[in-house]
Amino acid sequence: MKTILCYGDSITWGYDPRDGSRYPFEQRWPGVLQAELGDRARIIEEALNGRTVATESWLLPNRSGKAMLEPLLESHAPLDIVIIMLGSNDQAVSLKLTAGQIAFGCASLAWLVQKSMAGPGGGTPEIVLVCPPRLGRLNAHMGLLFSGGEAVSKGLSAAYKTIAEANNLRFLDASRLVKASPVDGLHLDPPENRKLALALKKVVEPLLAK
Numbered sequence: 001m002k003t004i005l006c007y008g009d010s011i012t013w014g015y016d017p018r019d020g021s022r023y024p025f026e027q028r029w030p031g032v033l034q035a036e037l038g039d040r041a042r043i044i045e046e047a048l049n050g051r052t053v054a055t056e057s058w059l060l061p062n063r064s065g066k067a068m069l070e071p072l073l074e075s076h077a078p079l080d081i082v083i084i085m086l087g088s089n090d091q092a093v094s095l096k097l098t099a100g101q102i103a104f105g106c107a108s109l110a111w112l113v114q115k116s117m118a119g120p121g122g123g124t125p126e127i128v129l130v131c132p133p134r135l136g137r138l139n140a141h142m143g144l145l146f147s148g149g150e151a152v153s154k155g156l157s158a159a160y161k162t163i164a165e166a167n168n169l170r171f172l173d174a175s176r177l178v179k180a181s182p183v184d185g186l187h188l189d190p191p192e193n194r195k196l197a198l199a200l201k202k203v204v205e206p207l208l209a210k
Helices: 029-040 065-076 099-115 140-146 150-166 190-208
Strands: 002-008 041-047 081-085 126-131 170-173
Touching (some): 002 065, 002 190, 029 190, 081 099, 081 190, 126 150, 126 190, 150 170, 170 190
Parallel strands (some): 002 041, 002 081, 081 126, 126 170
8 A cells, every 4th residue: 555645735634715614534635535546545634724835934833844844754654655735825925935936945845855765665755746726816814815926826837837847746737627715715615625636646546556
């Protein structure tokens, strides 16, 4: 059985935009992926609300994905596949990051995985980089943080693809597959979680056969 680490933020955590609660495991995209893969893989959810790629947020401290990744790789090793989907929180206007800077932050995460020896036998896990969904129509609450970040959001797709190609990473562009919930313009409703999981299934299945 292969082991897959899903490294993400509130979208991976399963944040319900209607009330801030957490979707049941079977409705979150890692849970759907687990059900689809069955006993071929074990899914580890490593998700945290407010997690950024590599930036310390003034609003929610201790959420830098880069700062947390290395010990988590060691904690969960051996890992066959690491799926990284971060970048949504980095679009907060107050962080003043460009799409390119966010994408290069993802590259730094990939480099940590590649150097970690967290794969079976001390090898390197396969890495899947996922570009997060684009910002949708933001409600008043999310608008306080992300309004004005639409241009950065639109630029992530090309930037992430460039980083994936340059670092030999598998790539999935969720911004072209799923849409943010109309409730808050940031998170995913259950049908979109399922759609994302089914797309990731197609990406990881060939890796399971290795």
